[in-house]
Amino acid sequence: MFRGSFEHTIDNKGRLSIPSKFRDVLVGKGDERIVMTNFVIDGKRCLDVYPVDAWLHFEEEIRRKPKFDPRMVRFQNYYLGSACECSPDDHGRILIPPALRKYADLKRDVVLVSALEKFRVWDRDAWKQIFVEAEDKLMQDPDFLGDLGL
Amino acid sequence: MFRGSFEHTIDNKGRLSIPSKFRDVLVGKGDERIVMTNFVIDGKRCLDVYPVDAWLHFEEEIRRKPKFDPRMVRFQNYYLGSACECSPDDHGRILIPPALRKYADLKRDVVLVSALEKFRVWDRDAWKQIFVEAEDKLMQDPDFLGDLGL
DNA sequence: ACTATAAGTGGCGCTTAGTGGGAAAAGGTG
Protein backbone atom coordinates (compact mmCIF):
# COMPACT_ATOMS: atom_id res chain seq x y z
CA MET A 1 0.00 0.00 0.00
CA PHE A 2 1.43 3.36 -1.01
CA ARG A 3 1.39 6.14 1.51
CA GLY A 4 2.24 9.83 1.38
CA SER A 5 2.83 12.48 -1.24
CA PHE A 6 6.16 13.62 -2.61
CA GLU A 7 7.30 16.57 -4.68
CA HIS A 8 9.72 15.54 -7.39
CA THR A 9 10.94 16.95 -10.66
CA ILE A 10 11.05 15.59 -14.17
CA ASP A 11 14.44 16.20 -15.76
CA ASN A 12 14.81 17.36 -19.33
CA LYS A 13 14.99 13.82 -20.58
CA GLY A 14 11.55 13.05 -19.21
CA ARG A 15 12.76 10.96 -16.30
CA LEU A 16 11.00 10.91 -12.95
CA SER A 17 12.34 9.45 -9.70
CA ILE A 18 9.90 7.24 -7.88
CA PRO A 19 9.99 8.16 -4.18
CA SER A 20 12.02 5.60 -2.28
CA LYS A 21 9.06 4.82 -0.04
CA PHE A 22 7.02 3.90 -3.10
CA ARG A 23 9.89 1.95 -4.56
CA ASP A 24 10.15 -0.03 -1.33
CA VAL A 25 6.59 -1.19 -1.90
CA LEU A 26 7.46 -2.33 -5.42
CA VAL A 27 10.62 -4.08 -4.27
CA GLY A 28 8.54 -5.79 -1.60
CA LYS A 29 6.34 -7.24 -4.33
CA GLY A 30 9.41 -8.67 -6.03
CA ASP A 31 8.49 -6.98 -9.30
CA GLU A 32 9.33 -3.33 -9.85
CA ARG A 33 7.45 -3.00 -13.12
CA ILE A 34 4.65 -0.48 -13.16
CA VAL A 35 1.84 0.39 -15.51
CA MET A 36 0.71 3.94 -16.01
CA THR A 37 -2.20 5.45 -17.82
CA ASN A 38 -4.18 8.65 -18.03
CA PHE A 39 -6.88 9.69 -15.61
CA VAL A 40 -8.87 12.77 -14.69
CA ILE A 41 -10.37 14.03 -11.43
CA ASP A 42 -12.60 17.07 -11.12
CA GLY A 43 -11.72 18.02 -14.66
CA LYS A 44 -8.00 17.94 -13.97
CA ARG A 45 -5.77 15.47 -15.72
CA CYS A 46 -3.22 13.24 -14.04
CA LEU A 47 -1.57 9.84 -14.42
CA ASP A 48 -2.55 6.67 -12.60
CA VAL A 49 0.36 4.39 -11.76
CA TYR A 50 -0.10 0.74 -10.75
CA PRO A 51 2.29 -1.95 -9.66
CA VAL A 52 2.11 -4.46 -12.47
CA ASP A 53 0.37 -7.11 -10.34
CA ALA A 54 -2.35 -4.69 -9.27
CA TRP A 55 -2.83 -3.68 -12.88
CA LEU A 56 -3.17 -7.26 -14.06
CA HIS A 57 -5.69 -7.91 -11.33
CA PHE A 58 -7.60 -4.86 -12.45
CA GLU A 59 -7.52 -5.95 -16.09
CA GLU A 60 -8.87 -9.32 -15.03
CA GLU A 61 -11.82 -7.68 -13.32
CA ILE A 62 -12.51 -5.66 -16.42
CA ARG A 63 -12.48 -8.75 -18.55
CA ARG A 64 -15.27 -10.25 -16.47
CA LYS A 65 -17.60 -7.39 -17.22
CA PRO A 66 -19.95 -7.16 -20.22
CA LYS A 67 -17.67 -6.38 -23.11
CA PHE A 68 -20.05 -4.57 -25.41
CA ASP A 69 -21.67 -2.12 -23.11
CA PRO A 70 -20.82 1.16 -24.87
CA ARG A 71 -19.63 2.66 -21.60
CA MET A 72 -17.22 -0.19 -21.21
CA VAL A 73 -15.96 0.31 -24.73
CA ARG A 74 -15.32 3.95 -23.95
CA PHE A 75 -13.58 3.03 -20.77
CA GLN A 76 -11.35 0.57 -22.54
CA ASN A 77 -10.50 3.11 -25.15
CA TYR A 78 -9.75 5.76 -22.62
CA TYR A 79 -8.15 3.99 -19.71
CA LEU A 80 -6.74 0.73 -21.02
CA GLY A 81 -5.82 2.10 -24.40
CA SER A 82 -3.19 4.44 -23.03
CA ALA A 83 -1.70 2.04 -20.53
CA CYS A 84 2.04 1.75 -20.71
CA GLU A 85 4.26 -0.66 -18.85
CA CYS A 86 7.77 0.26 -17.84
CA SER A 87 10.51 -0.54 -15.33
CA PRO A 88 12.49 1.89 -13.26
CA ASP A 89 16.22 2.24 -14.05
CA ASP A 90 18.78 1.45 -11.35
CA HIS A 91 18.21 4.84 -9.73
CA GLY A 92 14.50 4.16 -9.47
CA ARG A 93 13.55 6.51 -12.29
CA ILE A 94 10.93 5.92 -14.92
CA LEU A 95 10.69 7.45 -18.34
CA ILE A 96 7.25 8.90 -18.91
CA PRO A 97 6.11 8.56 -22.53
CA PRO A 98 5.73 11.97 -24.17
CA ALA A 99 2.04 11.38 -24.89
CA LEU A 100 1.21 10.82 -21.24
CA ARG A 101 3.43 13.64 -20.12
CA LYS A 102 1.65 15.98 -22.46
CA TYR A 103 -1.75 14.63 -21.45
CA ALA A 104 -1.29 15.42 -17.78
CA ASP A 105 0.54 18.64 -18.60
CA LEU A 106 3.59 17.49 -16.68
CA LYS A 107 6.38 19.97 -17.06
CA ARG A 108 9.11 20.03 -14.47
CA ASP A 109 7.51 20.12 -11.04
CA VAL A 110 5.21 17.26 -10.21
CA VAL A 111 3.71 15.59 -7.16
CA LEU A 112 3.35 11.87 -6.61
CA VAL A 113 0.35 11.11 -4.43
CA SER A 114 -0.57 7.78 -2.92
CA ALA A 115 -4.04 6.39 -3.55
CA LEU A 116 -4.19 3.05 -1.74
CA GLU A 117 -3.01 0.32 -4.12
CA LYS A 118 -1.80 2.79 -6.75
CA PHE A 119 -0.44 6.33 -6.90
CA ARG A 120 -0.96 9.35 -9.09
CA VAL A 121 1.28 11.86 -10.76
CA TRP A 122 0.13 15.47 -10.94
CA ASP A 123 1.44 18.70 -12.23
CA ARG A 124 2.26 20.54 -9.02
CA ASP A 125 -0.07 23.47 -9.61
CA ALA A 126 -2.94 21.23 -10.65
CA TRP A 127 -2.47 19.18 -7.49
CA LYS A 128 -2.50 22.29 -5.35
CA GLN A 129 -5.89 23.15 -6.74
CA ILE A 130 -7.23 19.64 -6.25
CA PHE A 131 -5.93 19.65 -2.72
CA VAL A 132 -7.29 22.97 -1.51
CA GLU A 133 -10.60 22.31 -3.18
CA ALA A 134 -10.82 18.99 -1.37
CA GLU A 135 -9.88 20.70 1.89
CA ASP A 136 -12.51 23.40 1.43
CA LYS A 137 -15.33 21.10 0.47
CA LEU A 138 -14.57 18.71 3.29
CA MET A 139 -14.52 21.45 5.88
CA GLN A 140 -17.92 22.59 4.75
CA ASP A 141 -19.31 19.15 5.38
CA PRO A 142 -18.66 18.34 9.04
CA ASP A 143 -21.31 15.61 9.03
CA PHE A 144 -19.38 13.65 6.44
CA LEU A 145 -16.21 13.92 8.49
CA GLY A 146 -18.13 12.96 11.59
CA ASP A 147 -19.31 9.77 9.89
CA LEU A 148 -15.69 8.89 9.24
CA GLY A 149 -14.86 9.30 12.91
CA LEU A 150 -13.01 12.58 12.63
CA MET B 1 -5.39 6.27 24.75
CA PHE B 2 -3.38 9.50 24.66
CA ARG B 3 -3.90 12.05 27.39
CA GLY B 4 -2.68 15.58 27.96
CA SER B 5 -1.02 18.31 25.98
CA PHE B 6 2.68 19.12 25.78
CA GLU B 7 4.68 22.05 24.52
CA HIS B 8 7.69 20.94 22.54
CA THR B 9 10.00 22.45 19.95
CA ILE B 10 11.00 21.36 16.47
CA ASP B 11 14.74 21.57 15.90
CA ASN B 12 16.19 23.04 12.75
CA LYS B 13 16.23 19.66 11.05
CA GLY B 14 12.50 19.24 11.45
CA ARG B 15 12.65 16.72 14.28
CA LEU B 16 10.07 16.64 17.03
CA SER B 17 10.24 14.75 20.30
CA ILE B 18 7.16 12.75 21.09
CA PRO B 19 6.20 13.36 24.74
CA SER B 20 7.28 10.38 26.81
CA LYS B 21 3.72 9.84 27.99
CA PHE B 22 2.63 9.46 24.39
CA ARG B 23 5.57 7.27 23.62
CA ASP B 24 4.64 5.02 26.52
CA VAL B 25 1.33 4.41 24.79
CA LEU B 26 3.11 3.43 21.58
CA VAL B 27 5.59 1.20 23.39
CA GLY B 28 2.63 -0.46 25.09
CA LYS B 29 1.24 -1.36 21.69
CA GLY B 30 4.51 -3.03 20.80
CA ASP B 31 4.84 -0.94 17.65
CA GLU B 32 6.17 2.61 17.84
CA ARG B 33 5.43 3.47 14.23
CA ILE B 34 3.06 6.34 13.67
CA VAL B 35 1.24 7.77 10.69
CA MET B 36 0.69 11.48 10.36
CA THR B 37 -1.36 13.50 7.96
CA ASN B 38 -2.84 16.93 7.56
CA PHE B 39 -6.06 18.12 9.11
CA VAL B 40 -7.88 21.36 9.72
CA ILE B 41 -10.22 22.51 12.49
CA ASP B 42 -12.11 25.79 12.46
CA GLY B 43 -10.06 26.89 9.50
CA LYS B 44 -6.79 26.28 11.31
CA ARG B 45 -4.41 23.66 10.04
CA CYS B 46 -2.73 20.99 12.13
CA LEU B 47 -1.39 17.45 11.87
CA ASP B 48 -3.20 14.28 12.90
CA VAL B 49 -0.95 11.58 14.30
CA TYR B 50 -2.06 7.94 14.66
CA PRO B 51 -0.40 4.86 16.05
CA VAL B 52 0.09 2.68 13.02
CA ASP B 53 -2.45 0.08 14.13
CA ALA B 54 -5.16 2.68 14.58
CA TRP B 55 -4.35 4.10 11.16
CA LEU B 56 -4.52 0.74 9.43
CA HIS B 57 -7.84 0.09 11.07
CA PHE B 58 -9.04 3.44 9.81
CA GLU B 59 -7.79 2.77 6.28
CA GLU B 60 -9.61 -0.52 6.32
CA GLU B 61 -12.87 1.20 7.17
CA ILE B 62 -12.34 3.67 4.37
CA ARG B 63 -11.74 0.90 1.88
CA ARG B 64 -15.15 -0.55 2.68
CA LYS B 65 -16.94 2.62 1.68
CA PRO B 66 -18.10 3.50 -1.82
CA LYS B 67 -14.94 4.41 -3.66
CA PHE B 68 -16.26 6.80 -6.25
CA ASP B 69 -18.47 9.05 -4.21
CA PRO B 70 -16.92 12.45 -5.03
CA ARG B 71 -16.73 13.34 -1.35
CA MET B 72 -14.82 10.14 -0.74
CA VAL B 73 -12.46 10.88 -3.60
CA ARG B 74 -11.76 14.27 -2.13
CA PHE B 75 -11.25 12.78 1.27
CA GLN B 76 -8.80 10.25 -0.10
CA ASN B 77 -6.90 12.95 -1.88
CA TYR B 78 -6.82 15.22 1.10
CA TYR B 79 -6.46 12.98 4.12
CA LEU B 80 -5.03 9.70 2.90
CA GLY B 81 -2.92 11.20 0.15
CA SER B 82 -0.73 13.09 2.58
CA ALA B 83 -0.39 10.32 5.11
CA CYS B 84 3.17 9.54 6.04
CA GLU B 85 4.42 6.67 8.13
CA CYS B 86 7.53 7.01 10.22
CA SER B 87 9.26 5.61 13.27
CA PRO B 88 10.75 7.58 16.12
CA ASP B 89 14.56 7.54 16.47
CA ASP B 90 16.07 6.18 19.67
CA HIS B 91 15.32 9.43 21.45
CA GLY B 92 11.68 9.22 20.52
CA ARG B 93 11.87 11.90 17.85
CA ILE B 94 10.10 11.89 14.53
CA LEU B 95 11.08 13.72 11.40
CA ILE B 96 8.15 15.72 10.08
CA PRO B 97 8.19 15.83 6.27
CA PRO B 98 8.69 19.38 4.96
CA ALA B 99 5.35 19.36 3.16
CA LEU B 100 3.42 18.61 6.34
CA ARG B 101 5.47 21.04 8.38
CA LYS B 102 4.71 23.75 5.90
CA TYR B 103 1.06 22.79 5.73
CA ALA B 104 0.45 23.20 9.45
CA ASP B 105 2.75 26.21 9.60
CA LEU B 106 4.92 24.51 12.19
CA LYS B 107 7.94 26.61 12.94
CA ARG B 108 9.72 26.08 16.21
CA ASP B 109 7.19 26.07 19.01
CA VAL B 110 4.45 23.50 18.79
CA VAL B 111 1.91 21.80 21.04
CA LEU B 112 1.04 18.12 21.00
CA VAL B 113 -2.54 17.59 22.06
CA SER B 114 -4.20 14.29 22.81
CA ALA B 115 -7.38 13.40 20.94
CA LEU B 116 -8.42 9.98 22.23
CA GLU B 117 -6.86 7.32 20.00
CA LYS B 118 -4.68 9.84 18.18
CA PHE B 119 -3.04 13.17 18.90
CA ARG B 120 -2.55 16.42 17.06
CA VAL B 121 0.35 18.76 16.47
CA TRP B 122 -0.33 22.48 16.39
CA ASP B 123 1.65 25.59 15.93
CA ARG B 124 1.63 27.05 19.43
CA ASP B 125 -0.09 30.30 18.51
CA ALA B 126 -2.72 28.56 16.42
CA TRP B 127 -3.45 26.23 19.31
CA LYS B 128 -3.84 29.14 21.68
CA GLN B 129 -6.52 30.54 19.43
CA ILE B 130 -8.29 27.21 19.03
CA PHE B 131 -8.22 26.79 22.77
CA VAL B 132 -9.64 30.14 23.84
CA GLU B 133 -12.22 29.98 21.10
CA ALA B 134 -13.33 26.59 22.36
CA GLU B 135 -13.46 27.97 25.89
CA ASP B 136 -15.51 31.00 24.85
CA LYS B 137 -18.01 29.11 22.77
CA LEU B 138 -18.52 26.52 25.50
CA MET B 139 -19.16 29.15 28.14
CA GLN B 140 -21.86 30.63 25.96
CA ASP B 141 -23.64 27.30 25.78
CA PRO B 142 -24.32 26.16 29.32
CA ASP B 143 -27.02 23.74 28.17
CA PHE B 144 -24.50 21.74 26.20
CA LEU B 145 -22.25 21.53 29.22
CA GLY B 146 -25.21 20.53 31.32
CA ASP B 147 -25.95 17.63 28.99
CA LEU B 148 -22.42 16.44 29.58
CA GLY B 149 -23.01 16.47 33.31
CA LEU B 150 -20.96 19.57 33.99
C1' DA C 1 19.10 19.94 49.51
C1' DC C 2 21.69 16.83 46.91
C1' DT C 3 22.01 13.16 43.79
C1' DA C 4 20.46 10.09 40.21
C1' DT C 5 17.72 9.29 36.40
C1' DA C 6 15.10 10.41 32.61
C1' DA C 7 13.34 13.73 29.08
C1' DG C 8 14.04 17.12 25.70
C1' DT C 9 17.13 19.52 22.64
C1' DG C 10 21.16 20.31 19.71
C1' DG C 11 24.93 19.09 16.61
C1' DC C 12 28.23 16.15 13.88
C1' DG C 13 29.05 12.92 10.20
C1' DC C 14 27.89 9.03 7.42
C1' DT C 15 24.58 7.22 4.22
C1' DT C 16 21.22 7.38 0.82
C1' DA C 17 17.83 9.64 -2.10
C1' DG C 18 17.12 12.80 -5.80
C1' DT C 19 18.83 15.11 -9.69
C1' DG C 20 21.77 16.22 -13.67
C1' DG C 21 24.68 15.22 -17.59
C1' DG C 22 27.67 12.58 -20.90
C1' DA C 23 28.58 8.63 -23.73
C1' DA C 24 27.20 4.35 -25.73
C1' DA C 25 23.44 1.74 -27.80
C1' DA C 26 19.20 1.28 -30.21
C1' DG C 27 15.77 2.53 -33.43
C1' DG C 28 13.73 5.03 -37.17
C1' DT C 29 14.04 7.73 -41.60
C1' DG C 30 15.59 9.55 -45.95
Place this chain on the structure above:
DNA sequence: CACCTTTTCCCACTAAGCGCCACTTATAGT
Protein backbone atom coordinates in the same frame (compact mmCIF):
# COMPACT_ATOMS: atom_id res chain seq x y z
C1' DC D 1 23.69 2.48 -45.63
C1' DA D 2 24.52 6.77 -43.34
C1' DC D 3 22.46 10.08 -40.38
C1' DC D 4 19.76 11.78 -36.77
C1' DT D 5 16.86 11.20 -32.74
C1' DT D 6 15.64 8.71 -28.74
C1' DT D 7 16.62 5.56 -25.13
C1' DT D 8 19.67 3.33 -21.89
C1' DC D 9 23.53 2.90 -19.00
C1' DC D 10 26.94 5.03 -16.27
C1' DC D 11 29.15 8.35 -13.29
C1' DA D 12 28.91 12.48 -10.37
C1' DC D 13 27.15 16.12 -7.42
C1' DT D 14 24.07 17.89 -3.81
C1' DA D 15 21.06 17.83 -0.13
C1' DA D 16 18.16 15.54 2.87
C1' DG D 17 17.58 11.74 6.20
C1' DC D 18 19.19 9.07 10.08
C1' DG D 19 22.16 7.16 13.69
C1' DC D 20 25.11 8.52 17.17
C1' DC D 21 26.96 11.32 20.99
C1' DA D 22 26.67 15.27 24.11
C1' DC D 23 24.57 18.80 26.81
C1' DT D 24 20.84 20.86 29.56
C1' DT D 25 16.71 20.95 32.06
C1' DA D 26 13.17 18.63 34.57
C1' DT D 27 11.63 14.89 37.75
C1' DA D 28 12.02 11.81 41.52
C1' DG D 29 14.06 9.58 45.43
C1' DT D 30 16.96 9.54 49.46
